[in-house]
Amino acid sequence: MDTTATLFLPPGGSTIAGEVDALFYFLVYASIVMFGIVLAGMIFFGLRYRHRQGDAAAPTAGISHNTKLELTWSIIPTILVVIVFFWGFNVYLKMNVVPKDAMEIKVTGQKWFWTFDYPEGANTVNELVIPAGKPVKLLMSSKDVIHSFFVPDFRVKMDVLPNRYTIVWFEAKREGTHNLFCTEFCGTGHSSMIGTVRVVPEREYAEWLETASNVGSDLAPEQYGERLFVSKACVTCHSLEGKSVVGPPLNGVFGKPVALTSGGTVIIDENYIRESILEPQASVVAGYQPVMPTYQGILKDREIDALVAYIKSLQ
Amino acid sequence: MNTIPEKNFLNATRGWKSWLFTLDHKRIGVLYLFSIMAAFLVGGVFAILIRLELLGPGRNLMEADTYNQVFTLHGAIMIFLFIIPSIPAALGNFLLPQMIGAKDVAFPRLNLASWWVYILGSIFAVISIAMGSVDTGWTFYTPYATETQTSVISMTLGVFILGFSSIFTGLNFIVTIHKMRLPGQTWFRMPLFVWGLYATAIIQVLATPVLGITMVLLILERVAGIGIFDPAMGGDPVLYQHFFWFYSHPAVYIMILPGMGIISELISTFSKKRIFGYTAIAYSSLAIAFISFLVWGHHMFVSGQSQLAATIFSFLTFLVGIPSGIKIFNWLATMYKGRITFETPMLYALSFLFLFTIGGLTGIFLGALAVDIHLHDTYFVVAHFHYVMVGGTVMAFLGGIHYWWPKIWGRMYSEFWAKIAAAFVFVGFNMTFFTQFILGSQGMPRRYYTYMDQYQPLHAFSSVGSWVMAVGFIIMGVYLFHSIKRGRPAGNNPWGALTLEWETTSPPPTENFVETPKFSHGPYDYDKNVPERTI
Numbered sequence: 141m142d143t144t145a146t147l148f149l150p151p152g153g154s155t156i157a158g159e160v161d162a163l164f165y166f167l168v169y170a171s172i173v174m175f176g177i178v179l180a181g182m183i184f185f186g187l188r189y190r191h192r193q194g195d196a197a198a199p200t201a202g203i204s205h206n207t208k209l210e211l212t213w214s215i216i217p218t219i220l221v222v223i224v225f226f227w228g229f230n231v232y233l234k235m236n237v238v239p240k241d242a243m244e245i246k247v248t249g250q251k252w253f254w255t256f257d258y259p260e261g262a263n264t265v266n267e268l269v270i271p272a273g274k275p276v277k278l279l280m281s282s283k284d285v286i287h288s289f290f291v292p293d294f295r296v297k298m299d300v301l302p303n304r305y306t307i308v309w310f311e312a313k314r315e316g317t318h319n320l321f322c323t324e325f326c327g328t329g330h331s332s333m334i335g336t337v338r339v340v341p342e343r344e345y346a347e348w349l350e351t352a353s354n355v356g357s358d359l360a361p362e363q364y365g366e367r368l369f370v371s372k373a374c375v376t377c378h379s380l381e382g383k384s385v386v387g388p389p390l391n392g393v394f395g396k397p398v399a400l401t402s403g404g405t406v407i408i409d410e411n412y413i414r415e416s417i418l419e420p421q422a423s424v425v426a427g428y429q430p431v432m433p434t435y436q437g438i439l440k441d442r443e444i445d446a447l448v449a450y451i452k453s454l455q
Numbered sequence: 456m457n458t459i460p461e462k463n464f465l466n467a468t469r470g471w472k473s474w475l476f477t478l479d480h481k482r483i484g485v486l487y488l489f490s491i492m493a494a495f496l497v498g499g500v501f502a503i504l505i506r507l508e509l510l511g512p513g514r515n516l517m518e519a520d521t522y523n524q525v526f527t528l529h530g531a532i533m534i535f536l537f538i539i540p541s542i543p544a545a546l547g548n549f550l551l552p553q554m555i556g557a558k559d560v561a562f563p564r565l566n567l568a569s570w571w572v573y574i575l576g577s578i579f580a581v582i583s584i585a586m587g588s589v590d591t592g593w594t595f596y597t598p599y600a601t602e603t604q605t606s607v608i609s610m611t612l613g614v615f616i617l618g619f620s621s622i623f624t625g626l627n628f629i630v631t632i633h634k635m636r637l638p639g640q641t642w643f644r645m646p647l648f649v650w651g652l653y654a655t656a657i658i659q660v661l662a663t664p665v666l667g668i669t670m671v672l673l674i675l676e677r678v679a680g681i682g683i684f685d686p687a688m689g690g691d692p693v694l695y696q697h698f699f700w701f702y703s704h705p706a707v708y709i710m711i712l713p714g715m716g717i718i719s720e721l722i723s724t725f726s727k728k729r730i731f732g733y734t735a736i737a738y739s740s741l742a743i744a745f746i747s748f749l750v751w752g753h754h755m756f757v758s759g760q761s762q763l764a765a766t767i768f769s770f771l772t773f774l775v776g777i778p779s780g781i782k783i784f785n786w787l788a789t790m791y792k793g794r795i796t797f798e799t800p801m802l803y804a805l806s807f808l809f810l811f812t813i814g815g816l817t818g819i820f821l822g823a824l825a826v827d828i829h830l831h832d833t834y835f836v837v838a839h840f841h842y843v844m845v846g847g848t849v850m851a852f853l854g855g856i857h858y859w860w861p862k863i864w865g866r867m868y869s870e871f872w873a874k875i876a877a878a879f880v881f882v883g884f885n886m887t888f889f890t891q892f893i894l895g896s897q898g899m900p901r902r903y904y905t906y907m908d909q910y911q912p913l914h915a916f917s918s919v920g921s922w923v924m925a926v927g928f929i930i931m932g933v934y935l936f937h938s939i940k941r942g943r944p945a946g947n948n949p950w951g952a953l954t955l956e957w958e959t960t961s962p963p964p965t966e967n968f969v970e971t972p973k974f975s976h977g978p979y980d981y982d983k984n985v986p987e988r989t990i
């Protein structure tokens with residue numbers, strides 16, 4: 141069962157969480173004791189030896205040191221921290237040894253969203269769906285700057301780098317949803333680079349995977365596009381109410397001319413939208429930064445078609 | 456009735472040139488003091504802006520991009536322009552020669568150069584603000600720092616230049632301490648503040664060049680496209696982190712060691728007690744200085760460095776904690792059987808003990824591998840380093856300022872207002888930052904412009920704390936500046952302390968001492984009948 145939230149920690153949703161929490165709370169209590177000793181010393185000495193009116197200004201006791209006492213207060217803390225070191229190391233090892241039967245999901249971080257690719261072909265944006273009670277291994281990399289994958293409820297975190305793979309694994313204990321944060325500063329949208337981890341029972345997972353691997357087949361292109369617009373994170377940068385967010389609004393733009401930074405204008409048509417999605421840097425809209433990520437390799441043709449149809453329908 | 460000596464270093468010569476080109480270490484110390492106070496004010500305004508923006512989720516005051524610049528500037532200014540030079544360059548400059556009975560530092564011209572270089576570096580930092588600012592965080596992590604459109608070059612160039620000012624000061628202090636002590640003042644008869652400065656100087660000289668080189672490499676990458684850190688050009692971003700922390704972890708001790716030195720002076724003076732475990736404190740400063748070079752990897756437990764490296768760094772991190780712990784017990788033991796008074800400097804020393812202990816203990820959390828994985832890059836870390844840097848260094852600095860203020864100006868501030876301000880700062884600080892421990896362990900990441908609703912109550916409470924602290928600092932600014940001209944004359948030794956600087960007049964003459972001082976008693980001989988004590 142998940143551990144419940146406490147003053148300091150969110151509920152623990154993974155198999156490792158309990159072990160991290162045990163050490164965390166050991167440290168909390170040990171710190172309270174140590175701090176208590178220091179505070180008590182300050183208060184007691186402060187009251188007991190405070191200068192009182194009329195005290196003679198005579199020399200005070202010349203205690204220069206006391207070897208036994210000093211050894212005691214050096215050795216006891218040393219023993220304590222060595223224990224904490226081994227304890228922390230032990231749990232860290234478990235965090236790093238990936239079980240052989242772990243299922244693997246590819247994670248890509250980029251400004252400012254997460255993509256999850258399942259070996260079965262499904263892919264999702266900002267929502268990681270996993271079965272309860274099965275170890276999951278994430279193979280992670282970044283398309284631009286460094287990001288960091290952090291699920292507080294699971295007590296796991298790992299940087300996501302542009303030039304190598306990093307790995308994190310966990311086993312969720314039961315169904316529920318958990319926040320996923322980016323914890324390495326990555327620019328304008330850093331604090332909205334948030335996703336969810338949805339843990340579902342194993343059978344439900346299999347069904348989900350089945351549909352997710354061929355979603356949309358039963359929807360009209362516009363409807364499917366509308367969904368993709370949200371699930372592929374287009375909404376984080378494009379408003380549909382005419383406001384400019386990170387990128388230009390996309391309502392009522394189809395068929396209209398748009399000015400580019402390179403000078404010149406183009407008419408927004410199907411090909412232009414397709415190019416904007418696959419090669420966003422090829423023609424950049426005047427007044428905007430070239431920060432739109434490419435969706436090359438993320439979106440399938442069918443999905444691009446649906447998005448084009450959807451944007452077209454927004455008149 | 457105390458009087459101000461007719462001729463002293465403040466009025467020895469007149470005119471702005473006599474200040475800006477002075478070779479007197481005391482005047483250079485005062486120049487530094489005003490410079491860092493200005494930096495503190497600017498950094499503080501940015502801090503208040505951050506807390507205002509975080510009062511609630513979403514946009515309150517500024518856009519995300521502006522917010523990212525504001526927290527970067529808060530960090531960069533507070534670290535490079537304020538806290539690193541604060542104690543060594545301002546108080547250290549003013550006091551070091553007096554404490555060892557010298558007329559000046561070993562290289563007065565180098566000393567002046569250090570201040571000018573500091574000003575030059577600060578100008579570059581300010582230019583970067585004017586040119587559209589920096590949004591990388593004070594750590595300038597690559598490849599973000601290579602790609603961002605903001606003026607990283609000007610800022611990193613500023614940091615590079617500031618490094619030299621720090622190196623100059625360190626070099627000067629090392630030679631001064633070796634060569635210019637009064638006959639009779641052996642190493643183990645020096646005040647512990649001098650030991651603190653010495654250990655600090657070693658780190659300044661050995662570590663700062665690495666930061667300089669790193670900044671130059673970053674600039675080369677941006678300007679010339681030479682791939683060092685950016686993988687798009689064939690570089691390695693984690694290499695940057697190793698370089699950066701190789702300096703920036705020892706830099707934490709550049710900030711805290713001189714503060715610990717001040718605390719030794721304050722606790723002993725206001726307890727009128729020989730310092731407990733002098734040798735242990737002196738050696739632990741050196742031990743900290745050396746081990747501090749071997750722990751940088753604890754900033755990188757989730758960076759992708761090898762697990763073996765992480766394990767070794769974790770172990771060494773615990774080792775460096777122990778000497779700091781020992782010092783805390785030594786200070787406590789110094790109070791035992793003392794004759795304790797609670798003037799403002801002592802209040803700051805006690806605040807230091809209180810806050811720095813919390814800062815140190817929470818450091819143990821972050822050193823423990825498994826726990827750090829959860830806490831890294833959350834508000835827990837933000838809270839931890841503010842407890843160490845503000846609860847530690849700034850409290851020590853404020854204690855030092857209040858302690859030596861009458862020596863610098865010859866006049867005393869209002870004790871009443873000083874106590875009120877100290878209370879505001881202490882309470883406000885804990886409100887602001889203790890909440891952040893809980894925010895962080897609950898999962899709130901740092902450097903977030905907006906956040907989930909569940910974190911709002913604690914964020915709002917923290918923001919209110921920042922206002923309480925601000926009130927404390929405003930009161931402090933008013934009574935301190937008021938006292939420069941209006942305070943009542945303080946006398947040579949208002950606290951009855953035994954270190955050498957209290958044997959000269961307040962303010963001291965340009966040559967520091969009217970007659971060459973003689974070493975007649977140790978800095979902490981409160982167990983002996985020392986005639987000077989009654990001055």
Ligand SMILES: [Cu+2]
Pocket residue numbers: 286287288322323324325326330333
């Ligand atoms: Cu990110």
